[in-house]
Amino acid sequence: MPELPEVEITTRKLKTLILGKRILNFNRKILNIERKGKAILIYLSGGKILGFHQRMSGKLLVVGRARLSDGQGRDDKHIRKRFKLSDGRDLVFHDVRKFGVIWYGTAKKVLKDNYFKTLGEDALTAGLQSIKNILLNRKGKIKAFLLNQKNLAGIGNIMADEILWKAKIHPEREIKTLRYIEVKRLWKALKFILKKSIKLGGSTMRDWLHPGGEKGGYFKKRYVYGREGQKCFRCRAKISRKKIAGRSSYFCPRCQVL
């Protein structure tokens, strides 16, 4: 589920909660935590990395020992892994759909996973010039481009639709037909939407929570995703929904130019 803003929030919150603590399972100290695309890397003493990708339904929670158990000492059935921390709390990976990924090993080994090796430039920090370069000579639809982590890292289905609505570009627009002014709008929209979502604590559509259990506030403020049949906030036309690049896509058929 989580996209760049949710993974960024998770990383920031984890830093305040567990940085400097030890993970008793490995008897290693937590030295640093960072986001790479939609993955979270926890750097441990001894050159090891504990990494997570939450995929569709995963969340990382910092809880007391007893929380998320059923009272008989058994874990909630959706807890994939529980790491004991030196402060008496647990770092828990909760993942209903089981698509999530956990890595553990030397930094060298973990980072040579294909996900990291092929990851594109981070969407949050990419400049206009690099977005122009990455788009250059690419073919296909813009939405598929945004969803492919090898182009820009971090954008997912909700952010892609929100960004394209903000930039007034139709999700099925062919990349090669984009004009400079539109690429610039895309870049500005990308920064705006991602930053706005981070500021609001990310999107909680159903599963995802901050490590402390709080919900994200962006989903309630979204512009277009999941608003099929409702009025476009810019032009009042009815929002359409269509399967594009294999995903449900929401857009305004009037003000997003094809």
Added chain:
DNA sequence: CATTACCTGCAA
């Protein structure tokens, strides 16, 4: 390129 598979829960 587009479609399928992975897996579980929930709403229509």
Added chain:
DNA sequence: TTGCAGGTAATG
């Protein structure tokens, strides 16, 4: 019962 869900890798 069907369809759908913040993702990605594996297939045609």
